[in-house]
Amino acid sequence: MKYFIKADRFLLEKEVKKGSYLVVEDGHFGSFVDSLPANSKIMDWSGYTIAPGLFDTHIHGIDGHDIMDGRTDVVHGISEALLKLGVTRFLPTTLTSNKEDLNQAIKAVTDAVSTGLAGAQSEGIYLEGPYFTEKHKGAQNKNYFRDPAIDEFLEWQQLSKGTIVKIALAPEREGSMGFIRSVSERGVLVSIGHTDASYNCCTEAVDAGARNFVHLFNGMSGLHHREPGATGAGLIDQRAYSELICDGFHVHPDIACFALKTKQDKLLLITDCMRAGLMPDGDYLLGEFPVVMRNGVARTETGSLAGSTLNLIDGIKNLQQWSGNSLTEIWHLASLSPARSLGKETILGSIKPEKTADYVVVDDNLHVQATAVQGEIKYRKQDL
Incomplete structure (x- = not known):
């Protein structure tokens, strides 16, 4: 499954990324893109931050x-x-x-x-x-x-x-x-x-x-x-x-x-x-x-x-x-x-192409809104 994450910001290893879409495909992170192909599946987290699990x-x-x-x-x-x-x-x-x-x-x-x-x-x-x-x-x-x-x-x-x-x-x-x-x-x-x-x-x-x-x-x-x-x-x-x-x-x-x-x-x-x-x-x-x-x-x-x-x-x-x-x-x-x-930094721990797509959606107060494991949303706050 392939989808694109839209959010206000993404916490990367050395910077905060804004204004792009993050590709998630088959349980792994892809690259950031500035425009979307037709009929793309979008996970819209506007107003929130995406951080590594x-x-x-x-x-x-x-x-x-x-x-x-x-x-x-x-x-x-x-x-x-x-x-x-x-x-x-x-x-x-x-x-x-x-x-x-x-x-x-x-x-x-x-x-x-x-x-x-x-x-x-x-x-x-x-x-x-x-x-x-x-x-x-x-x-x-x-x-x-x-x-x-x-x-x-x-x-x-x-x-x-x-x-x-x-x-x-x-x-x-x-x-x-x-x-x-x-x-x-x-x-x-x-x-x-x-x-x-x-x-x-x-x-x-x-x-x-x-x-x-x-x-x-x-x-x-x-x-x-x-x-x-x-x-x-x-x-x-x-x-x-x-x-x-x-x-x-x-x-x-x-x-x-x-x-x-x-x-x-x-x-x-x-x-x-x-x-x-x-x-x-x-x-x-x-x-x-x-x-x-x-x-x-x-x-x-x-x-x-x-x-x-x-x-x-x-x-x-x-x-x-x-x-x-x-x-x-x-x-x-x-x-x-x-x-x-633990020697697992090539597959876990940050938002980077080919790494496992574990991520957390947080608000400005770092309250968890959703959690994804291998690209699949496993937890979503009830009032969302």
């Missing part, structure tokens, strides 16, 4: 669902809930748990994806843990922490039918460097997180192939002028991406802007959202931990932040407002940078 590479759940529930209906529920938020791609993310529950979560995602997701599409599984250390454990269960084991990972990879694309660990654990090299050589993105590692240890991990830092500033050794720690490594090492939760609670706005200036397009906007996202204040579970959400902030019983309830598009709004940088620059930190971190 968002890609959340770190999300545990939303709308009452959690990947660790280990059920296919939960995965489908997350997929569909994300559409109204402009998210077209995501990485279903696990938590540290016992092996049985992790196996079940992996199987549920794999089975759900194999039957086809109706909403946002999974680009692979993200194992957040279980190879962490206790000091910066956050809402991860220390009872299941252990040293990385390549045989165990390969069992999970086999169970997932080769769809695990990202794994987080603490690089100070015994055997980590060999594990990082082995997993990275298999095309899996290794992330550094929930760690008390030194700056030198983190640099060694990046040398071995790690290329991402989990939710920068949170769950890691802090920045000090004589020992930069994991935070310093995440800020300084331009070989690696760094995730950032821009909800105003996990990271102070001025520090978020500092990270943006330092990392630039190596910054990844994520949500780390858990099941309380889109839900009212109340009591929830994050894995095995009771969590209380008050005023949209989720915390464990001990007061630690427990993931977030952030919507990715709100993270964009926040960082754009805090920094004053252009919307197109900030938007692509939640679309193109995530795709690049």
Whole structure:
């Protein structure tokens, strides 16, 4: 199917395009044209902006669902809930748990994806843990922490039918460097997180192939002028991406802007959202931990932040407002940078000929009006 999109503006990688029509054909973007052939099919979004579909590479759940529930209906529920938020791609993310529950979560995602997701599409599984250390454990269960084991990972990879694309660990654990090299050589993105590692240890991990830092500033050794720690490594090492939760609670706005200036397009906007996202204040579970959400902030019983309830598009709004940088620059930190971190930038993440036609229709206040996956409108605001 071929159609032409009419809109006030299009957010491209380096510019805002106006006054043309965007071709969409067979689920992919084409070129811009200034005039239309006779009898063309037009998707008229006059008054609105067309932006690339968002890609959340770190999300545990939303709308009452959690990947660790280990059920296919939960995965489908997350997929569909994300559409109204402009998210077209995501990485279903696990938590540290016992092996049985992790196996079940992996199987549920794999089975759900194999039957086809109706909403946002999974680009692979993200194992957040279980190879962490206790000091910066956050809402991860220390009872299941252990040293990385390549045989165990390969069992999970086999169970997932080769769809695990990202794994987080603490690089100070015994055997980590060999594990990082082995997993990275298999095309899996290794992330550094929930760690008390030194700056030198983190640099060694990046040398071995790690290329991402989990939710920068949170769950890691802090920045000090004589020992930069994991935070310093995440800020300084331009070989690696760094995730950032821009909800105003996990990271102070001025520090978020500092990270943006330092990392630039190596910054990844994520949500780390858990099941309380889109839900009212109340009591929830994050894995095995009771969590209380008050005023949209989720915390464990001990007061630690427990993931977030952030919507990715709100993270964009926040960082754009805090920094004053252009919307197109900030938007692509939640679309193109995530795709690049996983080596998918040639097919996802921006509006460009031959890329997959994932896009979002937004108004001037960045309220989502419609979301398209592979050129097909999957969500449309009811009052349109």
